[in-house]
Amino acid sequence: MSTSSETEARAAAVPRPPARGTRLTLRAAALGRPDAPAVTGVDLDVAPGEILTVVGPSGCGKSTLLRTLAGLLPPLAGAVEQDGRPVDGPAADRALVFQDDALLPWRTLRANVELPLAFRGVPRAARREQAAAWLERVGLAAQAGQLPHRVSGGQRQRAQLARALAGRPRAVLMDEPFGALDAQTRAGMQELLVEVLHGTGATVVFVTHDVDEALFLGDRVALLGAGRLTAVRDVPRPRDRSAHDDPARVALRRDVLTSLGT
Structure with a gap:
């Protein structure tokens, strides 16, 4: 007969709705x-489930925008809201992904992936199972x-x-998460991001210096x-990927590069 803890663990391991x-x-x-102040007069609405990419020259405030949305920096003026409520600090339902993988070096990849599950109170057996499933994915x-130091930079970003x-x-x-990767690994990570986001319903704000990356990933830029x-x-x-040479995409790329002064 199963114990109550075993039943709880199995229930927690069952995938939840997106x-x-x-x-x-x-x-x-x-x-x-x-x-x-880095940016002023910002009016922006990011829809639920949208992928918004953000581009601009170095020092223009991209990372500041992201950290403000994460609740790490309060706005100097105006309003920053999540579903109509003020963003007044970090929250578990807003995940921040850095260019530096930020994995804890003394924990295995699986133990790193378990961290947000532990914070949510998922039982140990279930969080190990869920972490293993995400690592497989x-x-x-x-x-x-x-x-972390035993695997490549691309593998660390996959774990993050x-x-x-x-x-x-x-x-x-996401703050330039693929910026330190070589071109081939970067393209693979872009494809992986699209794959693993599918079905999650998550809203994504993705900061990048790379215009082609922004135009591949974003619903809007x-x-x-x-x-x-x-x-x-x-x-x-x-x-x-096949839209790279689409005339509308080519025209947008030209306009973005012109706006950036490149």
Whole structure:
């Protein structure tokens, strides 16, 4: 006969329905630090389940925007909201993914992926099972027991992605997560991100310097520059590699590069 703890563990291991995405809104927002505002007058609405990419030159406030949405920086003015409620600090349903993988070096990949599940109170057996399933999904089943320094940079980023999504966040905020990877690994990570996000319903804000990456991943692309949000444009045929030479995509790419002064 099963014990109550075994029953609880099995129940927790059963995949739950996809998390519903969340709406992220900035209204007349000024972002940055009191002595160094980075962006002012930001009006932006990110729809539930949307992938919004953000591009702009170095120092234009992209990371500041992301950290404000994550609740790590309060706005200097205006409003920053999640589903109509003020963002007044970090929250478990908004996951932040950095360029630096930020894995705990003394924990195995599996133990790193278990962290958000432990914070949610998932029983140990169930969180091990769920972490293993996420690592398999990102192609790291064979490396589950390895420490981060024993695997490649691309594999560490896969583990970080698994850790972010294991907690079933409603928003995933990504700060140039693939920027340090070589071109081939980066393209593979873009495809993997699209694959693992499918069905989660999560809202994604993805900061990048790479215009082609922004136009592949994003439903819309937001352009930052000169201390303000200059435009938000719809992307034709997002997440379609064959659309690279689509005339509408080519025209948008040209416009984005012009706006960035490149």
